[in-house]
Amino acid sequence: MNWKRMSATIALIFGAMAFTPLFVGGADHLMHILIMCLIWAVVASCWDLIMGFAGIFSFGQVAFFVIGAYASAIFSIRFGIDPVFAMPMAGMVSAALGVLVGLPCLRLKGAYVALVTFAVHMILEPFLKSGMGRAMGTGGSRGILTIPPMELFGITFSADNKIAVFYAALVLAVVCSVIIMLVIRSFWGTAFLAIKDSEDFASSLGVSAFKYKLAVFALTSFLTGLAGGFYGHYVGMLSTRMLGIDLFVMLMIMLVIGGIGQFPGAILGAIMTVAINESLAPLGSYRPLILGAMVVVLVLLLPDGIIGLLRKFAPGKTEGGQTVAVESGIQ
Amino acid sequence: MLSVTDLDAYYGQFHVLHKMSCTVNEGEVVVLLGPNGHGKSTLLKSICGLVPRVNGAIHYKGMEISKMPAEKLVNKGVIYIAENRELFGDMTVLENLKLGAYSRNARKAEKKNLADVFSLFPRLAERKKQLAATMSGGEARMLAIARGLMSNADFLCIDEPSLGLQPNLRVEVFNIIKEINRQGKSILLVEQNIPQIADLADRIYVLEEGRITFEGDAETAIRDDHLKEIFLGM
């Protein structure tokens, strides 16, 4: 998708969302859903960047989100740091861990990377509950209960003031989307495509896969951790329940609906998935069943997500985000 | 025996063959010439069921085979011998040959074909237990052809068998192909080495940009100026 289309789509989506509080500002629950749409849009977009563009099968996105959330909470509770600073600091912590995880992944192939990054996810819960975790202030199995909200320009961005939080989240989402779009459209983006298609060819051109892959880990972990911190200061409490497989699958559905490598499809995917998830809430324990089935059906039916479907009806110049593969082998 | 009519073939988005037609009669050796990347391999692979997207007709012994998968075609006696051999490196020469006889029809004639193959390729007989990955270029090429013969095929699509071989090995390969033909097999051959072709080929096609630009016998081909241009330019 070219530059103009991408920015137009992003502008359209967020522009439309900007007006929603006018209609539903009073409905507390709906506002919460909208805020979560924006937060997840950031996380899903980051996952799209690392998987769809950089071609790295990272399965640690939720983990970095949780790490960011906990880090920001601990910074502000334990060390009394203003949330406005704690959040980016938490982002840095996530980024640092992202690089740490990324380093061994750089030499590994596909499935191994998925395994290692999923390992981070799986280890996180026992770690947060462990003695070491509790010593750091994670609150063990109980979690953290009293996270101070962000305060800026005299406004308290807490769960009591959802409209303010919504616009703050909107700003966050727009900024992150623009950053991601710039990355995709810049030389980075082209480099990623080259690496993804053929790493050997790319390195022969002097494109250092190492550098770019590490940078992607750092950037996506930073933004995701930032979003996590934002989440923590908004809802005011955290627990390890976020590390359950349900959330992970939900994030996946966002990418499946949005289309992998079809930015800004991930944003649309996030919004639609949160909406679907909410509408399925009355089904209680049947919900994960339906979500699971949905994933299977959607992956089969929507090879390129909603964006791919839309593109069939409104074809334009498609560059960036599409792998042009010369299949020279036998099928 | 084999006739290709108005064939289009695609690799992903690339339209490689454009409504091309050609025939191979029973007992013939037909050579396919042309610049690299213009569809020669694709044609062979299309005939052998190895290209998924194909439009048009391919008739073999009266059957329409354009949509038939490779596994069925091998059973019917059509085999592809790849330019890059595609051997099973971690397996021995003998195992590779046995795998060549995987299809049902080939299995019935396995013992006989194995004996024939070893007499045609004595060097392979010596190296029965050797791992395919440790073979030299020439030996690997021989093994690929031998494995193709194990399929009991009547129609062989051979893709650049002399590529990368020393001159004396090249001669040997072409002699073997002549012998295979003498035993009654029809051969569609992709090649680039012109001098040897003249002796071997019954007919020649030239494929440029996915279309046939020349059809005739070897003498006519050698005397054609345009063709000389292509060959020297290769």
Place this chain on the structure above:
Amino acid sequence: MLEYFDVFISGLTNGSVYALMAVGLTLVYGVSRAFNFAYGSFFSLGGYIAWVFMMFLGLRGGYIMVFILSIPLLMGFGYFTEKLIVAPLRKRSDWEVKVMMITLGLALFMDNGYQVIFGPRMKSLPPMMEGAMAVGDTFIANQDIMIFVLSITGILAFRWVLNNTRIGMAVRAVAQNPAGAQIVGIPKDRIFAATFGISTVMVGAGGILLAQKYFVSPMGGWDILVKSWVITAFGGMGSIRGGLYAAFILGMLEAFVGYWFGLNWVLFALFGVLLTTLAIRPQGLMGKWG
């Protein structure tokens, strides 16, 4: 000292089942490069099938009957799962990621399906053999001996088929060179589905074997998925011998770490070993095909 013996036996028994399951996983990945995120749910499937036969339907014939009935069921389940949801993805872009996603969705569906059908509480199965064998001053449970023997038998049988039958040779061929396999007329797609089926049998059998010692529960599969993958990656994806060594090494590690430090530290230890190994040898201990 005596406790160490128990821990050792535990490591050996579990290691043998892990080996069975790791071999199944390395087979599937080595042949078709498909990363089956629902492997844990398939493990539970074995346990639940056994439970349905033994406890719910009250089938006579003991575990022998259970195995005779389950194996074709598991094989069919795996074969058709591959045909229906994995094979269609192969032609798409990013198919490896999509396979991971679709199997993850399947896992969620199956696990919650178990919960809906069987309820969230754990189910137990009777032991294969009662009693224990005396060894010096202590005992080894007959159950453990049976598990060990059956797992090893399963692995050996599998290895025999792989090396001595035509279909085994075809599977090895597809793993080594899918293009070459197609050229000689091996039905690649059927082999992909068949190996998926075989891996389902192996992990499901593991589920049946371990169900008698530990319980069957809807969420019990995730642990197995992670362990199977860690073992396979540690041993080297695509290497059966590597998987075997890895399974026993990590089985022992799990037993001793669990004993000395507690179960919570087992995962850390396993991943620690895996990551250190991958840092030095990215292909695992004996990785070939991957």
